[in-house]
Amino acid sequence: MKRISLSVLTIIILSCIYIQAGPTVIRDNRVTDIATTPVLGRGYSIGTNTYQSTCLKDVKITEPSYDMEYTFESLEETKEQTRHREDERKTDTSGSLKTKVRIFGKSGSKGLNWALSTGSKTTEINNETYYNHRVLVTIDMHTYYASVDESKSPMSDTAKELLINNDLPGFFHSCGAYYVRSIGRKATFVSIFEYSTKETSRDRNFESQLRTEIQSFASGSGRSLFGLVKVDVTLTTATAHERKRLESFNEKASEKHLTITTHAYGLGKNESASLISYDLETFKAAIKDAFIAMQNPTTGKVSSVEVVPWVENTEFQSAVKLNEKDAPIESGSEGETEKLYLYEKKHILTQNAEFLIEVERADRNLMNMYYKAKLCRNNIDVNWKKDGKLMDDYEAALIVSNRDGSTDTLKKLDEALSSTKIKEFLDKEKIFMYGQASGRGGTGGASACIKEIMSSGFFKISYRDIEACQPVIGQMGDMQSDFVTDFCMPVLAVD
Numbered sequence: 001m002k003r004i005s006l007s008v009l010t011i012i013i014l015s016c017i018y019i020q021a022g023p024t025v026i027r028d029n030r031v032t033d034i035a036t037t038p039v040l041g042r043g044y045s046i047g048t049n050t051y052q053s054t055c056l057k058d059v060k061i062t063e064p065s066y067d068m069e070y071t072f073e074s075l076e077e078t079k080e081q082t083r084h085r086e087d088e089r090k091t092d093t094s095g096s097l098k099t100k101v102r103i104f105g106k107s108g109s110k111g112l113n114w115a116l117s118t119g120s121k122t123t124e125i126n127n128e129t130y131y132n133h134r135v136l137v138t139i140d141m142h143t144y145y146a147s148v149d150e151s152k153s154p155m156s157d158t159a160k161e162l163l164i165n166n167d168l169p170g171f172f173h174s175c176g177a178y179y180v181r182s183i184g185r186k187a188t189f190v191s192i193f194e195y196s197t198k199e200t201s202r203d204r205n206f207e208s209q210l211r212t213e214i215q216s217f218a219s220g221s222g223r224s225l226f227g228l229v230k231v232d233v234t235l236t237t238a239t240a241h242e243r244k245r246l247e248s249f250n251e252k253a254s255e256k257h258l259t260i261t262t263h264a265y266g267l268g269k270n271e272s273a274s275l276i277s278y279d280l281e282t283f284k285a286a287i288k289d290a291f292i293a294m295q296n297p298t299t300g301k302v303s304s305v306e307v308v309p310w311v312e313n314t315e316f317q318s319a320v321k322l323n324e325k326d327a328p329i330e331s332g333s334e335g336e337t338e339k340l341y342l343y344e345k346k347h348i349l350t351q352n353a354e355f356l357i358e359v360e361r362a363d364r365n366l367m368n369m370y371y372k373a374k375l376c377r378n379n380i381d382v383n384w385k386k387d388g389k390l391m392d393d394y395e396a397a398l399i400v401s402n403r404d405g406s407t408d409t410l411k412k413l414d415e416a417l418s419s420t421k422i423k424e425f426l427d428k429e430k431i432f433m434y435g436q437a438s439g440r441g442g443t444g445g446a447s448a449c450i451k452e453i454m455s456s457g458f459f460k461i462s463y464r465d466i467e468a469c470q471p472v473i474g475q476m477g478d479m480q481s482d483f484v485t486d487f488c489m490p491v492l493a494v495d
């Protein structure tokens with residue numbers, strides 16, 4: 001009975017380790033922030049949310065798939081939306097209406113918030129009041145299954161050389177503990193058609209004509225709106241009936257003061273493409289060019305990323321030769337070893353790799369904090385101080401937070417950056433790396449932890465089981481001064 005229970009427990013443990021070591025899909029703002037650059041084959045660290053070097057060469061990708069959504073809808077404001085829009089107008093001190101674009105977010109689906117928060121409800125033309133109405137046209141393109149084909153994408157020569165030389169820390173510092181295997185992307189093309197009427201009610205007949213013109217076949221081509229042929233803007237091949245119909249619509253559009261406002265996000269570069277619209281036919285040409293530009297699997301706003309541990313890569317395993325290493329038996333005779341199962345080695349290797357990267361990033365953040373504080377101190381001294389004191393004009397000056405736009409006093413930041421407090425940033429880094437007996441002579445800190453990991457075998461003992469690493473784990477989250485981070489370098493608030 002005990003044997004059965006032990007077997008079941010072993011299966012559960014193995015399953016948990018396998019799940020932890022497998023691929024991870026990230027869909028939140030860790031990958032949607034456009035300040036970062038996910039690239040297929042690029043290294044990644046989950047612990048620090050940082051991208052490393054690209055350690056695969058000649059990356060080949062699998063055939064991607066696309067989902068396309070095309071919508072045409074009249075926009076109606078509810079009473080609540082109208083009230084909210086008017087409140088925004090009143091609170092905007094600049095005198096112009098604030099614009100909120102939520103193209104990729106859950107709220108404001110398909111640009112609805114943007115459409116309803118721009119422009120005005122009425123327009124004065126020749127001392128007459130016209131009521132404005134909006135029609136929203138969107139194309140959403142989702143790209144997925146764009147994945148690295150590992151069988152055709154070898155590791156770079158320099159990355160592989162690090163593994164062959166058993167320089168695992170060097171490899172993970174450069175390539176991360178994971179690499180990007182697949183990327184999901186989204187591109188969006190949003191246009192607002194706005195027309196005016198003397199009545200408050202919408203002109204449904206005109207909107208129907210507008211829909212027909214946008215979605216109609218290209219003149220003389222026999223192709224639909226999303227075909228690959230160019231729209232015949234000059235209508236040289238159009239029939240007399242088509243020319244008459246379009247001329248009639250253009251005349252009505254002019255009477256309605258029809259305008260087109262377009263925003264495009266995540267498009268690829270296309271030298272021959274033109275997204276500028278000045279009438280309906282050029283809009284149809286623009287939307288077609290945008291549709292083609294969206295079909296590049298390497299462009300678009302990233303919506304999801306799949307990252308995989310390097311230990312799951314067959315070439316990595318071959319270069320490291322995990323199956324040739326043993327672990328010492330603590331209670332056995334001297335020199336006696338036991339075979340470590342391959343899954344154990346993978347699991348320990350991934351854990352230690354992430355920890356090593358996290359330690360390196362934490363140390364770098366502490367040093368960056370120290371350098372930033374010194375530069376910020378010098379910035380204040382040069383611009384706003386004289387004879388060691390803040391000049392009279394800046395005694396009560398306010399500075400703006402780089403994070404959320406809030407304000408605080410320059411005097412407070414000046415006091416927070418005394419020479420003693422700046423030195424504390426450097427001392428904190430020394431203690432983190434070398435323990436309380438700071439300096440290279442110290443016997444504790446992250447350096448002692450890393451030495452023990454390396455001497456014990458990088459994939460033999462997890463950092464979690466090493467006593468010297470426990471204090472380091474507890475210090476990982478306390479790396480920065482929020483106040484200095486938010487207000488350095490200082491920018492004076494404008495009255």
